[in-house]
Amino acid sequence: MxxxxxxxxxxxxxxxxxxxxxxxxxxxxxxxxxxxxxxxxxxxxxxxxxxxxxxxxxxxxxxxxxxxxxxxxxxxxxxxxxxxxxxxxxxxxxxxxxxxxxxxxxxxxxxxxxxxxxxxxxxxxxxxxxxxxxxxxxxRVEVPKVAVRTAAAPEGAVIAIGASTGGVEAIRTVLSGMPADCPPILIAQHMPAGFTARFAARLDELSTITVLEAEDRLALKAGHAYVARGDYHLRVERSSGQLKCRLSHDDLASGHRPSVDVLFESVARTVGPLAVGAILTGMGRDGARGLKLMRDAGAYTVGQSQASALVYGMPRVAFEEGAVVEQAPVEAIAARLANALSRLKSAA
Structure with a gap:
């Protein structure tokens, strides 16, 4: 039909x-x-x-x-x-x-x-x-959000988040639960040029952390989140001993620019086991391959659960391909990420 x-x-x-x-x-x-x-x-x-x-x-x-x-x-x-x-x-x-x-x-x-x-x-x-x-x-009755008091992590840790359809609200929910001591957060949300600056500004208004649109070669700071600019890929690189944003306008990847796969693959390569990642609501399969690389590199990974996802496409593919350690309601994802970071800090 x-x-x-x-x-x-x-x-x-x-x-x-x-x-x-x-x-x-x-x-x-x-x-x-x-x-x-x-x-x-x-x-x-x-x-x-x-x-x-x-x-x-x-x-x-x-x-x-x-x-x-x-x-x-x-x-x-x-x-x-x-x-x-x-x-x-x-x-x-x-x-x-x-x-x-x-x-x-x-x-x-x-x-x-x-x-x-x-x-x-x-x-x-x-x-x-x-x-x-x-x-x-x-x-749906909302799951009570788990209070997160700290997300302190070892030096060099990074949080990576990817989303598409329904991601504006899902990302807001996750970021609003992150405390100011969290490590840098990198975000790839499928969104065209002209909208991501306002999206970052809106998230900044609603979050304890500082949220801004990513700029090329910008050094990553704790307590800050960086939103991929519309029509640009966002990667993380290590340069002069610092983790930095890298923006590029190369070909579409997994059908998108920005692509979640591009971000996650760079995090797997550059940050490895010090990263944690989340794949949220969205149609298609962008992000599954990159998140699997993150998990294979030793990162903790979580996928948004079907019951809480507006479109259970990207998280479903990631789950089916073994890219996620566990699935969770969107209201609980900030706490899951913080717990994983706490384990990293204890191990360090």
Whole structure:
């Protein structure tokens, strides 16, 4: 059966473009369109779509207000179609906090960024949204977060985290549990250019630790987290006796840039048994190979459990390939990482 989509946008042209884009490969059908949230509310009730694509700036009701009501009253997978501006990035991240599964950035008026790349990304994200568990997430009773008093580790230790669809909230949950004495944290989240700086700033607002967008050759510091820049791979290297971020714009790896595999492989090679790693919610298999290399190098590794993952794709593949030492609910992952670091410190 095809994935049934409702397209919500105040522009008739955009509704037409999105509709034609979505149905191109035959596995997605557009069952309706709506020009504003009021019309969308009625069509969701009568058409019961599998996925909704939603713009933010619309008449009669802001898209964020509509999303908030929708996720509380009738949880439905939503993919935001966002503008690539500072304001658009902030609103998009808020939409993900409110429960949207993912987002895709609209190409510019001059079609910069490529209409074909936009079309492929939109279809992929709608497919991932259709497989997501937003209703289960809304009904699930949250596991109490385990208090983490310390994550002190030996000199040279590193935490590596990778995620994709649903990762914005999962990463926030993990980082908000990490105390200020934690070792450096490196993060690869599938996200396009233009959004990662705001993502890092938002995480910084919500965390005890300092979170920033990674810069090339930036020395790693304890109590800091470094988010891979959109459209760049993030690696760790040892130079002049220091661990540093390295950014590169080389080919896609495992279908992505930034790639979780690229980050994890560099951590396995450079940090070895002093690393700990976590693979979180996401579609596909990016990260499984790199996490297996980390485990083989002596690192502690954890995968997000199926019950707590919005999309149990990347963690499932990592588990099936023997890349994770254990699986855990996302609320418990900070404590698992801290315990592993404590064991490293005791052994040292």
């Amino acid at each position: 095809s994935i049934r989509v409702l397209v919500v946008d105040d522009s008739a042209l955009i509704r037409e473009v999105l509709s034609r884009t979505l149905v191109r490969e035959g596995d997605i059908s557009v069952v309706g369109t709506a020009a504003d949230p009021i019309e969308a509310r009625e069509k969701i009730r009568t058409l019961d779509p599998d996925v909704v694509t939603l713009d933010i700036e619309m008449p009669n009701m802001n898209g964020l207000a509509f999303l908030d009501k929708l996720m509380r009253l009738r949880p439905t997978p939503v993919v935001m179609v966002s503008t690539l501006t500072r304001k658009g990035a902030s609103e998009t991240l808020l939409a993900l906090e409110l429960g949207a599964v993912d987002f895709v950035a609209k190409p510019g008026a001059d079609l910069s960024g490529g209409i074909e790349a936009f079309a492929a990304a939109l279809r992929d994200k709608v497919r991932a949204a259709a497989r997501s568990d937003v209703r289960g997430r809304a009904e």
